[in-house]
Amino acid sequence: MVAPLIDFQHVTFKYHAQAEATLHDISFQIYPGEKVLIAGASGSGKTTLLRLLNGLIPQAYAGDITGKLELNGKNIIDQTLFDLSLQAGTVLQDSDAQFVGLTVAEDVAFALENDHQPVDKIKSKVAKWASRFGLGERLDLAPQMLSGGQKQRTAMAGVLVDDGKLLLFDEPLASLDPAAGNVAMTMINRLQVERDLTVVIIEHRIEEVLRADVDRIIVMADGKIVANDTPTTIIQSGILPENGLDEPLFVQLLRKANVDVATLANVADVNSVDVQAYKQVIEDLKTPVIKQVKKNKKLVIKDLVFNYDDKHPIFNGLSTAIYQGEILGIVGKNGSGKTTLSHLLTGFLTPESGDILLDGQSLLSQSIKERADNIGYVLQNPNHMITKSTVYDEVASGLVLREVDAQEIETRTRKVLKLVDLDSMRHWPISALSFGQKKRLTIAAVLVLDPQVLILDEPTAGQDATHTSELLNFLKEINKTANTTIIIITHDMHLLANFVSRALVIVDGTLLADTTPSELLANATLVEAASLRTTSIYQLASRLNIDQPEMLNAAIVHHSTTI
Amino acid sequence: MNNLFGYKQRDTWLNRATGTAKLIGFLTLTTIGMISYDTRFLIVLSLLSVLLMKTAKIQYQEYALMLKFVLFFAIINLVMITILAPQYGVRLYGTNHVLFGSGYWTITEEQLFYEFNLLIKYFFSLPLAIILLFTTNPSEFAAGLNKIGVPYKIAYAFAITLRYIPDVQSDYRTISLAQQARGYEISKKASILARSRGAVQIIMPLVFTSLNRIDTISQAMELRRFGREKQRSWYQEQVFSRLDILIIVGSIIVGFLGITLLFVNNGRLYNPFK
Numbered sequence: 001m002v003a004p005l006i007d008f009q010h011v012t013f014k015y016h017a018q019a020e021a022t023l024h025d026i027s028f029q030i031y032p033g034e035k036v037l038i039a040g041a042s043g044s045g046k047t048t049l050l051r052l053l054n055g056l057i058p059q060a061y062a063g064d065i066t067g068k069l070e071l072n073g074k075n076i077i078d079q080t081l082f083d084l085s086l087q088a089g090t091v092l093q094d095s096d097a098q099f100v101g102l103t104v105a106e107d108v109a110f111a112l113e114n115d116h117q118p119v120d121k122i123k124s125k126v127a128k129w130a131s132r133f134g135l136g137e138r139l140d141l142a143p144q145m146l147s148g149g150q151k152q153r154t155a156m157a158g159v160l161v162d163d164g165k166l167l168l169f170d171e172p173l174a175s176l177d178p179a180a181g182n183v184a185m186t187m188i189n190r191l192q193v194e195r196d197l198t199v200v201i202i203e204h205r206i207e208e209v210l211r212a213d214v215d216r217i218i219v220m221a222d223g224k225i226v227a228n229d230t231p232t233t234i235i236q237s238g239i240l241p242e243n244g245l246d247e248p249l250f251v252q253l254l255r256k257a258n259v260d261v262a263t264l265a266n267v268a269d270v271n272s273v274d275v276q277a278y279k280q281v282i283e284d285l286k287t288p289v290i291k292q293v294k295k296n297k298k299l300v301i302k303d304l305v306f307n308y309d310d311k312h313p314i315f316n317g318l319s320t321a322i323y324q325g326e327i328l329g330i331v332g333k334n335g336s337g338k339t340t341l342s343h344l345l346t347g348f349l350t351p352e353s354g355d356i357l358l359d360g361q362s363l364l365s366q367s368i369k370e371r372a373d374n375i376g377y378v379l380q381n382p383n384h385m386i387t388k389s390t391v392y393d394e395v396a397s398g399l400v401l402r403e404v405d406a407q408e409i410e411t412r413t414r415k416v417l418k419l420v421d422l423d424s425m426r427h428w429p430i431s432a433l434s435f436g437q438k439k440r441l442t443i444a445a446v447l448v449l450d451p452q453v454l455i456l457d458e459p460t461a462g463q464d465a466t467h468t469s470e471l472l473n474f475l476k477e478i479n480k481t482a483n484t485t486i487i488i489i490t491h492d493m494h495l496l497a498n499f500v501s502r503a504l505v506i507v508d509g510t511l512l513a514d515t516t517p518s519e520l521l522a523n524a525t526l527v528e529a530a531s532l533r534t535t536s537i538y539q540l541a542s543r544l545n546i547d548q549p550e551m552l553n554a555a556i557v558h559h560s561t562t563i
Numbered sequence: 564m565n566n567l568f569g570y571k572q573r574d575t576w577l578n579r580a581t582g583t584a585k586l587i588g589f590l591t592l593t594t595i596g597m598i599s600y601d602t603r604f605l606i607v608l609s610l611l612s613v614l615l616m617k618t619a620k621i622q623y624q625e626y627a628l629m630l631k632f633v634l635f636f637a638i639i640n641l642v643m644i645t646i647l648a649p650q651y652g653v654r655l656y657g658t659n660h661v662l663f664g665s666g667y668w669t670i671t672e673e674q675l676f677y678e679f680n681l682l683i684k685y686f687f688s689l690p691l692a693i694i695l696l697f698t699t700n701p702s703e704f705a706a707g708l709n710k711i712g713v714p715y716k717i718a719y720a721f722a723i724t725l726r727y728i729p730d731v732q733s734d735y736r737t738i739s740l741a742q743q744a745r746g747y748e749i750s751k752k753a754s755i756l757a758r759s760r761g762a763v764q765i766i767m768p769l770v771f772t773s774l775n776r777i778d779t780i781s782q783a784m785e786l787r788r789f790g791r792e793k794q795r796s797w798y799q800e801q802v803f804s805r806l807d808i809l810i811i812v813g814s815i816i817v818g819f820l821g822i823t824l825l826f827v828n829n830g831r832l833y834n835p836f837k
Contacts, residue, residue, distance in 0.1 A: 060782060082791040090786050097776050098783035101798075102702050102726050109798040111787040116794050123798070144729055158787065348740045372744040383772045384738050385745070387764045401746035445745070 003073060004029035005166060005198050006053065011067035013048060013057065022048045024223045026067070032165070035192055035199045037209050037231075040220035041244030041464040042436065046202050049220070050170055052076065053200070055084035071166075085111070088166040089159030093174050095151040096143065104130065104146070105139040108157045129157040133187075147334060149180035153187070160191070167191075169201045173208055174461070177334060177491040179531040181205075185212040204464045206240060207248040207493075207536055210268055219243055231268030236261060244466035246494060250536035252556055257281040270536040271543070279544045286551035289518045290501070294323035298485045299345070299453060304354035306344060314340050314509045317354070322453070325483040327475075329490060329500035329517060333531030337509045338489045342455050345487075347371045358453070373402075376451030380458040382438040385445065391417070391433070392426040395445045402449075412448055420444040420474060436467040440474070447478065453485045454478075460492045468492075472499050493535060497521055497553055505530045522550035570700055576806060577619045577698045582707030584807035588814035589695045590711075593688050595821035600680050601833035604824050608817070609687040616690040619698055626693050637685045641678050645670075652677040658836040673836060701725045706797035715795050723780070731773060738768045 007029050014021040023045050030036050040046040051057040052069060059081045069076040072087055092098040101107030105126050112122045130136050133153040143151060152172065159167065169188070173181040189212045192199050203209045210231055217234045219227040221243040227234055234240065238261065240247050247255075250270050254261055259278050266272040275282070299322040306315045314337045322328055330338050343349040345356060347368040356363045363371055379385055388394040395416060399409045417423040420440040425433070433441065439459070446454065459475075460468045472495070478484050490496060496503065496517045503520045505513040507529050513520065520526055522541075527534050537556065541549035572578065577585070596608050644651065649667060652674030653659050660672040699707070701722055708718040747761035784790075825831060 054786060056782060056786070060785065081785055082788045085786050085788050092779065092783055092786075094779055096730070097779040100723060100726065100780060100784055100787075100789075102722060106702055106798050110784075110789070113795050113798055114788040114791055116792045116796050119796050119798065119800055122796065126798070143726070343740075346740075346744060348744075367748075368740065368743040369746050369748060372746065377741075377744055379737065379741055381737075381772070383775065384734065384768055385741050386771075387742065387745075387767050398745050 002031055004070075005032045005034075005072060006030040006200075007068070007070040007073075008052075009068040011052070011065065011069055013052065013063055013065050015048075015061060015063040022063075022223050023052075026223075026225055028218055028225060028228055030198060030200065032198055033192075033196055034216060035189075035212070035214045036201070037206075037214040037217045038200060038202050038220065039204055039206060039209075039217055039240070039245055041204065041466050042434070043222075044220040044243070045223040046220050047170065048223075050090070050168055050200075050202050054088050054090045054168055055079065055081040085164075086162055087164055088168055089162055089164045090168045091152070091155045091159055091170065091172060093171040095148055095155055095175050098155055099143040099151055101143075103140050103142060104135055104150075104154050107143075107154050108135075108161060110158055111162055125161050126157075129161050133157045147180065148176050149183060152176065152180075152184055156187070156191075160195075165196070166198045167200070169199070169203075171203055172201060173203060173205050177531040178208070178493055178533040179333070179528070181208055182211065182533050185209065188212055204245055206245055208533075210248055213269075219245070232266060235267045236264065238262070244464055246465045248536050249494075249497070249556060250540040253282065253285065253537055253540065253552060254278070256555060257285050270539045273540075275540065275544065279546070282540075282544065282552070283546050285555040286548065287554040289516050289550055289554045291516065294326045296324035297321045298324040298359065300355075300357040300360075302355045302357065304344065304356070305352045306340065306349065307352065315344075315351070315354075316509060318506075318509065318511060319354075320504065320511055320514065322485060322487065325479065325485055327479055327486045327488070327499065327501045329488050329496050329503040330506060331490065331496065331503055331520070331530045331532060332506040332512075333529075336507045338506055339457065341506065342377065342457065342487070342489060345371075345453075345455065346375055346377045372398075372451070373449055374451055375453045375455065376446035376449060377455045378439075378443050378446050378457065378459065380461055382435070382442045385442045386430055386438065389429055389431075390426070391422055391428050391430060391441060394430060394441060395448050398445060398449050412450075416444045416448045419447070419478065421470075436463050436471070439463065440471065443471075443474075450482075451484070453487065455487045455489070457489045458491070459488060460490070460495050465494075468495070475499075491532070493521070493532065496532075497535065497556060516550070516554075518550040518553035521553055522548070570697060571625075573620050573698065575618060575620050575698070577615065577694060579804075579806060580698075580810055581801040581803060581807050582699045582703040583710040584803070584810045585695050585699055586704070586707040586711055588810045589691050591814040591818045592691055595818045596684060596687050598831060599821045599824060600677075600831045601821075601824045601828060602676075602680055602683070602835075603833060604821055605680060605683040605687060609683055611817070612687045612690040612694075616694055619694050621693060621697050625697065629693065630689065633685060633689050637682060641681065644678060644681070645674070649674060655832065656834050656836050660836065676835070700799055702797065702799040703801065706800040709795075709797065710800075716790065719789075719795075727776065727780070730776070731769070734772050735765065735769055738765050738772075742768075 009027050011023060011026040012021055013023040038046050038049060051061060055076065057063060058065065065077060071084065076084065099107055101110055108126045108130055109122050112125060130139055133156060135150065135153060135157065138150065172184055176184060185208060188199060191197060201209060214231060216229065217231050218225055219234065219239055226243060227237065227239045235247065235251055251261060251267065257278060259281065261267055265274045301318060301320050304315050304318040307313045330341065332338050340349065344351055347366065358374055386394055388397055392413060396409050396413045399412060414423060417426050420443060422437065422441060422444065459471060463471065475486055479486055488495065488500060500517050503515055503517045504511060505520065505526055512529055513526050521535055522538055524534055537552050538549050541552055592608065596605065599605065649669065653671050655677055656673040658673060662670050662672055664670045705718040705722040708721065709715045742761065742764045747764045748757055
């Protein structure tokens with residue numbers, strides 16, 4: 001019997017700053033060489049669990065711990081953060097903020113520098129690990145010059161220089177586009193095999209993580225472990241949707257086809273799940289892709305030319321139209337012009353030539369403030385937008401500045417607050433809100449100005465399945481009731497597949513495709529160009545030789561919207 | 564590379580020298596230059612530092628802003644001295660050679676000579692500072708600070724500030740635009756009062772995002788054992804070569820010359836009026 005690497009027995013933990021315990025009676029073991037996924041909705045306690053493993057609790061976050069916590073047979077609580085870091089390397093969620101060096105080389109070297117190792121030894125280790133992660137050519141680059149994936153690989157190299165045997169990942173997919181996320185998962189997989197590592201991944205994107213062949217999934221909800229088993233058993237039991245997590249898309253499709261998932265062998269792996277017998281029922285699900293039916297052009301973009309500098313042209317004559325009342329998704333790899341386009345629409349940037357028309361009127365002569373009356377823009381990070389201390393004041397501030405009379409401010413603010421389900425919290429200090437609530441608050445603060453067009457930059461970033469579906473229901477509601485045109489910039493495959501009615505693929509400043517999400521996600525060439533990834537439905541279809549997989553995607557779309 | 568302070572790879576001997584040697588050289592020369600009021604010595608020092616800057620191949624455009632900034636302060640400084648202490652030169656040199664004016668506003672040769680000395684101090688120290696900042700990799704500079712006795716936590720604070728300044732700048736831009744969209748006018752169209760009110764609206768979100776960032780950074784640093792040992796090594800640290808020893812020896816010789824002059828002149832002043 002091999003001794004467990006991590007052994008938790010009846011662990012309960014309460015932060016000093018909180019009244020209730022965050023973790024209740026947690027017991028589990030992780031054995032050497034395992035790859036374990038800890039999944040759970042936000043607030044389930046998975047981040048707290050990670051902090052207990054790497055020593056941030058109790059050393060950075062104070063609290064009361066009971067129970068037995070052991071790493072390598074030694075009590076975790078008795079060891080310093082520094083001792084623990086030699087045994088368990090942590091890769092944090094925000095690959096940008098955790099980049100502490102001025103260059104790639106210095107960031108990889110950071111832990112060794114702190115150990116006061118001789119410089120020549122550090123240099124040879126850095127060279128070795130950087131080349132293993134494909135960063136050999138980039139040693140002298142600053143973080144601003146790197147892509148998200150490269151930053152994350154730097155973080156991984158910076159942790160692995162310690163030669164530790166346990167790697168902890170806090171939401172490794174959060175700041176990556178789907179293509180880079182796929183590369184990251186493959187890399188984690190390869191490392192684990194080559195170096196005989198034990199890997200613990202905290203994530204809620206089940207479809208993506210399952211591609212990395214995890215051995216076990218621990219599902220958390222409300223501070224408790226609700227399931228701890230192989231991926232196959234977990235999916236067969238159907239416990240994921242009950243706890244605010246999305247099942248892989250192909251599993252959703254199988255359920256939709258009334259396949260008895262609970263008895264299906266290898267159901268966690270799209271490449272080996274035994275589905276040959278169900279080809280017909282799956283094929284019967286095919287739903288025609290609904291094409292755009294909206295007719296009134298709301299926003300027209302005409303021959304738009306824009307460059308940040310002469311060397312790197314972004315848009316060289318971009319033309320398209322956005323229709324009244326549609327829900328449009330803009331996708332494309334990072335740095336290809338998606339955010340630039342939204343900044344041009346909102347007036348944050350001015351084009352060199354071309355025109356932008358709203359209802360036939362040119363917007364170019366209007367200021368940012370004037371455009372904001374018609375085009376609302378919600379940034380990715382709510383902390384960039386919030387300026388007031390209470391919920392009500394935050395939403396009212398846009399109206400106050402526009403000198404709307406007090407009575408009307410009150411009515412309009414309350415109405416929007418009710419819509420985003422924050423009215424009962426209107427006197428709360430904003431610091432008491434969760435990330436998802438803050439996000440809804442920033443949307444409300446923009447919506448109160450009654451914009452005809454709403455632009456949202458990565459609205460689902462940092463939110464789990466439950467919060468995402470709440471947010472989407474609410475957006476759908478305003479789209480339906482106020483006929484608001486909604487533009488979403490996103491990498492989120494689920495959002496794209498389930499919510500958007502039309503997708504623009506922008507790569508290197510050119511409009512590569514104007515299509516439906518179902519067709520986009522079934523087109524391997526486009527998916528690659530947009531740094532997306534084909535979904536598991538696509539793989540399932542190709543295994544079963546079902547043509548037109550976009551019609552299976554469409555089946556799922558209808559499935560989800562009826563929730 | 565982070566070029567906030569104008570560091571660039573240039574193929575000169577000053578670039579190749581270690582940060583520690585340059586820092587010691589800089590501190591030695593500026594200290595003696597600040598102590599000494601021997602005009603001859605200061606002029607030689609200025610010529611030396613301008614010559615050094617020539618060999619460092621730093622273009623005028625790169626430091627033009629810094630030069631104008633320092634010149635502006637130098638002039639303000641000199642004007643203020645003339646206004647507040649017009650007779651300081653007389654007291655200092657013990658003689659009184661009136662050029663023009665009368666009463667409080669008597670301008671003497673001594674006063675002008677004294678202020679000339681101050682001006683040269685700017686002229687020799689600015690090129691030295693420019694050389695140090697422009698030819699030293701920021702991380703190596705931090706390593707240099709640590710080598711000469713500054714605790715590494717403080718030295719590293721310098722490097723980490725440079726690392727995150729671009730991020731804070733980009734946060735600032737984003738927040739500013741977002742607040743304008745909300746309706747805070749901070750463009751030139753609005754009155755100064757409205758603009759300053761708008762600017763205040765940027766500060767709160769900027770502070771909160773920065774605090775979040777600092778939280779993550781300090782965790783990331785602790786998780787990689789920053790602060791565990793009494794000393795740390797520096798990836799960018801360079802091995803001392805003969806060049807570095809020459810720089811240190813050279814600056815000590817110049818420093819020694821300055822100290823000798825203190826004895827020859829019987830004090831800090833060189834007095835041509837006696």
